[in-house]
Amino acid sequence: MFLGDFNFYRYADSRNKSRPNFSGMQTFNDCINKQGLLETPLTGCRFTWSNMQKDPLLVQLDWCSTSANWISQYPNTKFTAMERFISDHIPCRIQIGTSIPRSHIFRLENFWTTLPGFLPMVESC
Template identity: 35%
Template sequence: MVAGDFNLIADMSDKSNDRINRRMMGRFRRCITDLDLHELYLNGRRYTWSNKRTEPTLEKLDRALVSVDWEALYPSSFLSALSTNISDHCPLHLVLEANLKRGRRFHFESFWTKVDGFQEVVQAAWSSQPWIRNPFKRLVAKLKATAKQLAKWSNKYVGNVKQQIRIANEVILHLDIAMEGRALTQAEVDLRRLLKRKLLGLASLERTISRQ
């Protein structure tokens, strides 16, 4: 992807040096967020382009951006990069139905630290492992246990923020329409008030995720 003289990257880690146009990078990230897209993880490669010089500049210019609906349709998809061959770009190879017997890659979200319960989950998981004499093996065991518990906690208590916002807005809309023709029951009034409070927190989380 090229715009003018600038290659479009989404993050500072997408380039091997610090010669970065931050304004273009920010605009590209905002575009991805506005379109509600998600980048598929690229297995096996960090960069996909090289300027082929003696001390090359490496960048990740090639990526696969998909919607939430697409991910739900192809949950076992697998993206990898092929040889550059005669090009300066790596062709991307996307398998829609990859039969891979492996766990889902753990991805830490920075907004988790602002959610109630995060500290307790980390503390409990970190101290749950039995004593291992080898300090390196002990550290690996603690990290694995913490990652596993954080993933479970996120799925149960955090979930898909955008989906929760859509559901809450849909319920509020139905209650708003009902309120035009009749008086809401007390249970409906309480539910509407609760959903509006929840939306404030969810909207704050969504902004944090977008900034990340």
């Protein structure tokens, strides 16, 4: 997992004003792509930093990327922007989860152990 405030943005629309830094974007994206990382989309808020001016510059500086292996093991990983309090940065939260459906979770019922043939069947596995 590659996560944090990188002071770089990946896309021109990751800021609310024109004049994007294409060179910085290319360098940052090359780094992520060379590692084979996949972006975990930010939810909750589009931008994670503000210069706090009257007509503010807003930019997404916080990013989360993971590997394909991570995504297969933790497909419900969420990257969420929280509410800004005092700082010019919005805190972000990462939530790691799996998607094992309840119907596929194995549960051993205690009474099964009392059934005839239970132990031989388990031993044969």
